[in-house]
Amino acid sequence: MKLLVVGGGGREHALAWRLAQSPRVQKVFVAPGNGGTAREEAIENLPITDIEALARFAAKEGIAFTVVGPEAPLAAGIVDLFRARELPIFGPTRAAAQLESSKDFAKAFMRRQGIPTADYQTFTDALAARDYVAQRGAPIVVKADGLAAGKGVVVAETVEQAHAAIDSMLRDATLGSAGARVVIEDFLVGEEASFIVMVDGANVLTLATSQDHKRLLDDDLGPNTGGMGAYSPAPVVTPEIHAKVLREIIRPTVEGMAAEGNSYTGFLYAGLMIDAAGKPRALEFNCRLGDPEAQPILARVKSDFAAVIEQAIAGTLDAVELEWDRRTALGVVMSAHGYPANPRTGDRIDGLPPHGNAFGEDCTVFHAGTAEANGHVVTTGGRVLCVTALGDSVKMAHARAYEVLQHLSFDGMHFRRDIGFRAIARRADARSTPG
Numbered sequence: 001m002k003l004l005v006v007g008g009g010g011r012e013h014a015l016a017w018r019l020a021q022s023p024r025v026q027k028v029f030v031a032p033g034n035g036g037t038a039r040e041e042a043i044e045n046l047p048i049t050d051i052e053a054l055a056r057f058a059a060k061e062g063i064a065f066t067v068v069g070p071e072a073p074l075a076a077g078i079v080d081l082f083r084a085r086e087l088p089i090f091g092p093t094r095a096a097a098q099l100e101s102s103k104d105f106a107k108a109f110m111r112r113q114g115i116p117t118a119d120y121q122t123f124t125d126a127l128a129a130r131d132y133v134a135q136r137g138a139p140i141v142v143k144a145d146g147l148a149a150g151k152g153v154v155v156a157e158t159v160e161q162a163h164a165a166i167d168s169m170l171r172d173a174t175l176g177s178a179g180a181r182v183v184i185e186d187f188l189v190g191e192e193a194s195f196i197v198m199v200d201g202a203n204v205l206t207l208a209t210s211q212d213h214k215r216l217l218d219d220d221l222g223p224n225t226g227g228m229g230a231y232s233p234a235p236v237v238t239p240e241i242h243a244k245v246l247r248e249i250i251r252p253t254v255e256g257m258a259a260e261g262n263s264y265t266g267f268l269y270a271g272l273m274i275d276a277a278g279k280p281r282a283l284e285f286n287c288r289l290g291d292p293e294a295q296p297i298l299a300r301v302k303s304d305f306a307a308v309i310e311q312a313i314a315g316t317l318d319a320v321e322l323e324w325d326r327r328t329a330l331g332v333v334m335s336a337h338g339y340p341a342n343p344r345t346g347d348r349i350d351g352l353p354p355h356g357n358a359f360g361e362d363c364t365v366f367h368a369g370t371a372e373a374n375g376h377v378v379t380t381g382g383r384v385l386c387v388t389a390l391g392d393s394v395k396m397a398h399a400r401a402y403e404v405l406q407h408l409s410f411d412g413m414h415f416r417r418d419i420g421f422r423a424i425a426r427r428a429d430a431r432s433t434p435g
């Protein structure tokens, strides 16, 4: 069968790569794909991004099913369009994708359903928002309601910073309509984790846990980015916390959406803050796989993933048991000069394997902002590569990823050296604590 993956980042490379390994899959089209998907055997790039044109392609080509990577086509209604034409697709409808595309929708939903999250209020008026911040004090978090490509969240350490964020979004409209409403919420303390599941409207299939590293620089310093690296599993999510997240956050979300007539299908990503007492709260929902979390998660999937998605589309996820590689997977993002503010493009990447993207069975280099040009691979975006390795411990996966990374180079490249540091420290702690 032939499949279609929509998107062109590292997450979509990993999705297409994993799907292409299913025994019944002849070819995976990736629209638009990148320089890495262009190098994979059973994968073909498709230079289409318009959702109407994608639906026509899927119909004409007899695509068995489509999987959507990023949020923008979901918010544009790609799932509604494909379903109206009876083209199988895995993802949430436009209405259900509001869990990600509107922070106000998500917060109001969580409040209605009693899902643990930070207290908040929503504003369209800058003066009222400023008053609320003055009352609540800092630190406090200001979030644009709409999709803002990672630029919509300001964690303000002072009241002045929060006021500046409010003015920039509500008064100066620097984020356009995405910032015409803002959610202001209490600052939460703890350790973050990514909890991603597959949902078929009613049944939930949990994927392996993971942790992202959002800041640009080592020790979690520097500006927020889309994610500089991730690993799976995340030991911060103990079995007790895992059960709590399912009971208090995931199930009430899936059941609440169904009860409100807005049934959820697709990947569902809860961004968690876990406090010192082990209480998880939802920071946000995404209606897709995380990027870069998808790279280590999919590197560990041993089941036939195309069959799993077929079950999800059929509404029979309760019949699926996923098999995982017991090893830890760890992915390190290599980003371009100037990322995230102003990434430079057009730098030539050296050291990639002559064919494909694998450095042996235990390491794959997933591409994001790359393209093939005149026999070379060049950078085309902020996040360029994600070197993803498997190892028997997080330390070994870390060592293997950085060993492979040494072979790769491009002008202006940047990467963090400490991906996985929390899990590595947790292990060291566990060993030094008696009993």
Ligand code: AMP
Pocket (backbone or CB within 6 Å): 118, 141, 143, 153, 155, 185, 186, 187, 188, 189, 192, 214, 271, 283, 284
């Ligand atoms: P979001 O897109 O809502 O996940 O926010 C992006 C990042 O901002 C999160 O990954 C957190 O690091 C941080 N953040 C968001 N909301 C809060 C909060 N209420 N308290 C503390 N940090 C937050």
Ligand code: GLY
Pocket (backbone or CB within 6 Å): 212, 226, 227, 286, 289, 290, 291, 292, 293
């Ligand atoms: N890595 C965070 C995200 O995909 O939103």
